[in-house]
Amino acid sequence: MPEQTPPPERESRPGQEPPAERGAGLSPPASAPPAPPPRAAPLLRTAVVAAAATGIGALAAASTVLFPGPGASAEAPLALAVRAAFTVAGTVPLVWAAARFLDRRPLAAFGLGRYPRGWAVPLAALVATLLATALFLVTAVAVGAASVDPGAAVGDAPALAVVLPLLVLAQLLPEELVFRGYAQKVLGERFSPWAALLLQAALFAVSAALVVGAYANAVHLFLLGVFTGVLRMTTGEVWTVLATRTALAAGGLVYTALDLRLLQAVGLWEALLVFGPALAAVWAVTSLRSRRPDLAAAVPDAVPGPRRELGQKGILYDVGSSYLPGQHSRPRWRPDVVDEEMRVIREDLHCTAVTVFGEDLGRLEEAARLALDRGLYVWVQPRLVDGARQEAVARLARTAEFSERLREEHPERVGVNVGCELSMFARGIVPGRDFEARTRSLGLLSPLFPLFNHRLNRLLGELAATARARFGGPITYGSGTWERVDWTPFDVIGVDYYLDILTRATYRQGLRRLRATGKPVLVTEFGCCSYEAARYQGGSGGDIMDWDDLDDRRVTGGHVRDERVQAEVIGELLDVYETEDVMGAFVCMFVEGDCRYSPDPARDLDMASFGIVRPPPLESGLSPDDGHWEPKEAFRTLAARYAATVPAEGS
Numbered sequence: 001m002p003e004q005t006p007p008p009e010r011e012s013r014p015g016q017e018p019p020a021e022r023g024a025g026l027s028p029p030a031s032a033p034p035a036p037p038p039r040a041a042p043l044l045r046t047a048v049v050a051a052a053a054t055g056i057g058a059l060a061a062a063s064t065v066l067f068p069g070p071g072a073s074a075e076a077p078l079a080l081a082v083r084a085a086f087t088v089a090g091t092v093p094l095v096w097a098a099a100r101f102l103d104r105r106p107l108a109a110f111g112l113g114r115y116p117r118g119w120a121v122p123l124a125a126l127v128a129t130l131l132a133t134a135l136f137l138v139t140a141v142a143v144g145a146a147s148v149d150p151g152a153a154v155g156d157a158p159a160l161a162v163v164l165p166l167l168v169l170a171q172l173l174p175e176e177l178v179f180r181g182y183a184q185k186v187l188g189e190r191f192s193p194w195a196a197l198l199l200q201a202a203l204f205a206v207s208a209a210l211v212v213g214a215y216a217n218a219v220h221l222f223l224l225g226v227f228t229g230v231l232r233m234t235t236g237e238v239w240t241v242l243a244t245r246t247a248l249a250a251g252g253l254v255y256t257a258l259d260l261r262l263l264q265a266v267g268l269w270e271a272l273l274v275f276g277p278a279l280a281a282v283w284a285v286t287s288l289r290s291r292r293p294d295l296a297a298a299v300p301d302a303v304p305g306p307r308r309e310l311g312q313k314g315i316l317y318d319v320g321s322s323y324l325p326g327q328h329s330r331p332r333w334r335p336d337v338v339d340e341e342m343r344v345i346r347e348d349l350h351c352t353a354v355t356v357f358g359e360d361l362g363r364l365e366e367a368a369r370l371a372l373d374r375g376l377y378v379w380v381q382p383r384l385v386d387g388a389r390q391e392a393v394a395r396l397a398r399t400a401e402f403s404e405r406l407r408e409e410h411p412e413r414v415g416v417n418v419g420c421e422l423s424m425f426a427r428g429i430v431p432g433r434d435f436e437a438r439t440r441s442l443g444l445l446s447p448l449f450p451l452f453n454h455r456l457n458r459l460l461g462e463l464a465a466t467a468r469a470r471f472g473g474p475i476t477y478g479s480g481t482w483e484r485v486d487w488t489p490f491d492v493i494g495v496d497y498y499l500d501i502l503t504r505a506t507y508r509q510g511l512r513r514l515r516a517t518g519k520p521v522l523v524t525e526f527g528c529c530s531y532e533a534a535r536y537q538g539g540s541g542g543d544i545m546d547w548d549d550l551d552d553r554r555v556t557g558g559h560v561r562d563e564r565v566q567a568e569v570i571g572e573l574l575d576v577y578e579t580e581d582v583m584g585a586f587v588c589m590f591v592e593g594d595c596r597y598s599p600d601p602a603r604d605l606d607m608a609s610f611g612i613v614r615p616p617p618l619e620s621g622l623s624p625d626d627g628h629w630e631p632k633e634a635f636r637t638l639a640a641r642y643a644a645t646v647p648a649e650g651s
Contacts, residue, residue, distance in 0.1 A: 042190040046183045049098045050203045053091055053178040057211035060086035060170070077162050084169035091174035095182050103186065110185045111237035111505075112177065121235055121285055122243035128284030129247030132277040133254070136269075140262070145269050148258040160253050167253075168246055176242045179204040179225065180232040188506050190513065192484060193233055194446055201225025227278055235285060236505045244281040251277055304508070304579035312353040312377060312584025313642040315345055315612075316525065318592070319358035319367050323385050323435060326550050329594045332625040333363055339370045340627055341590065346374040349635070350642035353377035355417065355524065355586050359384060361395065365402045372410045379524075379586075380406075381417035381478065385435050388427055389459055392419065396463050400470035407473045414473050417524065418463040421480040421496060422456060429455045436547075442482065453484040464489035478524035481510065487517055492583070496525035499573060500538025511580045523577060523585035527610045528569035530632065531559040535569050545595075545608040554602050561607045567633040570612075574641050587638060591615060593624040612638060 063086050064079040099107050107113055140146035179200050187196035205221035208214070214221075231241045255273070262269050319338075320330035345351045354376045356367040361382060368378045382399045384392060400416055407414040423429045424438050430445065430452050432438030445452075460477060467475045468489070476492035479485045481503065487493050493514050499507060514521045528534050529541030537543070546554045570587060577585045588610045595609035598617050606614050613629040622628040 042186045045098065045102045046186050046203070049094065049178060049182055050207055052094055053174065054207040054210055056087060056090035056094065057174065057207070060090070061211055077166060080163060080166035080170050084166050087170050087174045091177055095177045098182060110181045111232065112181050119239070121288060122240040124284045124288045125240045125281040126243040126247045128280045129244055129277045130250065132280030133247070133251035136272050136276045140269050140273065145262065145264040147261045147263060150258065160257060164246070164250055164253060167249055172242060172245045172249065175204065175208065176228070176238045176245070180228055180241050181238045184229055184232055189509050192481070193502060193506065194449060194482065197226065197229035197233055201229055231282065231285065233502060240285060244278070247281070248277060305581060307578045308581060309645065310577060310582070310584050312522070313351050314353040314355060314584055314586035315349065315351050316355045316357060316586050316589035317345070317367060318589055319356055319363040320360055321358050321383055321385070324547060324550065327594065329592060330625060332623070334625060335366055335370065337625065337627040338367050342371045342374045342376065345590065346376055349639045351376065353379070353584060353586070355379040355381055357381040357383045357420065361398055364399065368406055368414070372406060372413060377413045379415045379417045381420060383420055383425065385425055386427055387425070392426055392459070393462055393466050397466050397470060400467045403473070404471045407471070416467050416471050416473065416475045417494060418460065418467055418475060418477050420478040421483070422459060423452055423480065423483055426459065429459065449482065449484070456483055457486045460485065461489060476522060476524070487519060491519070493517060493519050493521045494524040495521070496539065497523050498526060498538030499569060500540065501536050503538065508576060508580055511582060515581065520583040522583055525588040526573050526585055527588035528566045529610060530561055530563045530566045530607050532562050532565055533559065535565050541610070542608045545605060553605055555604055555608055559607060560601060561604055563633040566612070567637040570634050571637050571641060587612065591624055591629055
């Protein structure tokens with residue numbers, strides 16, 4: 001969630017003029033580095049490399065006309081060997097030169113370095129694909145849906161052993177180096193991970209169709225680019241993609257060698273034989289990574305900038321939220337407890353700002369007033385799970401009205417955040433009857449993101465206009481990383497930015513994409529849960545909690561509590577924010593009151609929460625609503641970091 005300018009008692013840096021207009025303090029500091037270069041550069045670099053690779057592929061295909069000759073089959077070993085020699089000799093230097101001279105980064109930055117963890121993930125994908133291919137083939141023959149000629153395969157076996165590696169060199173390896181290796185990474189500098197994935201898939205489909213002349217297969221090639229792009233995005237490297245494609249190619253060669261003929265339900269079995277092994281690879285990779293998240297490939301991110309102190313050192317404070325019927329994070333409201341916790345946030349944690357969020361607008365106003373009285377800058381964010389558009393607009397109007405009253409009493413210290421990840425929280429943007437259903441369907445519906453973003457921006461435009469008409473201070477929005485927001489009506493760009501497997505390799509680049517708009521960037525949420533694998537799960541860290549029985553929620557998966565993980569991730573991300581010129585960052589969150597601690601790991605819900613303080617066990621009879629909690633390691637880490645003063649560059 002968001003926040004804004006530092007409280008008035010904080011001194012200005014040398015050379016920094018005091019704010020003098022609406023939204024003051026939102027401009028980058030005067031000592032900020034120059035704006036990043038024009039963002040057309042990644043598109044241009046990608047287009048140049050893709051065009052060059054297409055030319056190399058076309059020349060390699062044409063070379064087989066000269067040698068071994070016009071009568072030779074394009075799939076014959078000698079023709080493949082000629083293509084492989086031409087393609088590898090052209091593509092490998094092309095990618096190396098692009099990385100070295102256009103991007104000035106090592107090949108490892110493109111997922112092309114040495115695999116760091118013993119190749120377990122690529123091997124798992126390879127084996128899963130081959131086993132699934134064999135399983136579907138045997139099943140099809142056993143049920144009479146297909147026929148094969150085993151004798152033909154015996155004679156072709158030596159040729160297959162030669163053709164497969166040549167096919168890898170002539171086609172698969174160059175395609176992965178260029179499109180999943182170079183293009184997807186470079187496009188990620190300008191676009192979101194999903195947009196970069198789709199763009200590289202489109203470039204790949206066009207290039208492959210031009211090289212082989214199979215224009216009718218462009219749609220299938222695009223889908224192949226999407227599938228391989230997902231694997232690339234998930235693993236952070238191209239070797240798992242290459243292993244999977246090698247296994248799929250081996251399956252295709254075996255089908256041909258066996259003279260496979262489909263006899264029944266041809267469409268169904270074609271889909272199973274083609275997509276079944278591919279899905280098996282995805283399942284194997286995700287299953288292995290869920291048990292061993294440390295297998296993620298380490299990919300260098302962008303070089304840090306000069307270190308600067310955050311303008312807003314923030315934290316989120318929940319006044320009470322309900323994500324499912326029958327669940328509420330704060331059943332009882334005690335203003336004296338809230339006031340004491342605001343004192344802790346200001347004096348013990350050394351925060352300069354807080355985001356108060358939740359459903360009850362009366363609580364929001366009271367918490368905001370108590371925070372302001374303690375000297376904190378306050379962002380106010382009304383939150384409503386499964387709310388309709390009309391209700392969201394009406395609630396925001398009331399929020400903006402009382403926020404304006406607070407702003408008049410405390411000038412330059414109040415901002416309004418119009419919502420949090422509304423594509424998930426609000427009805428009518430992403431299909432789904434409730435918040436949980438929309439969250440589950442998000443990945444499957446990714447091709448429809450442009451439609452969802454259009455709906456989201458229509459709602460955000462109405463919310464921004466509603467807030468603007470009633471509130472004279474700055475406004476922002478807490479966006480999800482999958483959302484493409486039109487930031488025109490907002491003063492501050494807000495992003496809920498968690499560190500996980502998908503964002504780890506391009507985390508800094510994501511912040512720089514947002515900064516390139518020229519508006520201040522606020523990390524409206526960041527944080528981590530308190531178990532080992534949580535460092536790789538980011539905002540999904542709470543998914544290990546089973547909500548089937550609200551009266552007896554459990555932690556699944558045999559996870560073990562480790563508070564150091566939460567503290568380390570928060571410290572690591574603060575290092576990023578202080579070297580990426582963001583205006584502020586807000587830890588999620590102070591306390592999750594309905595996630596109680598327990599010495600029993602299966603019932604230790606606090607392990608799966610983002611709170612930096614630990615609520616007491618249910619058996620104690622004590623309640624966090626009455627101010628009973630214990631600080632966790634992350635509390636002490638955050639307090640030390642927020643208390644430290646980072647000198648301005650050159651001081």
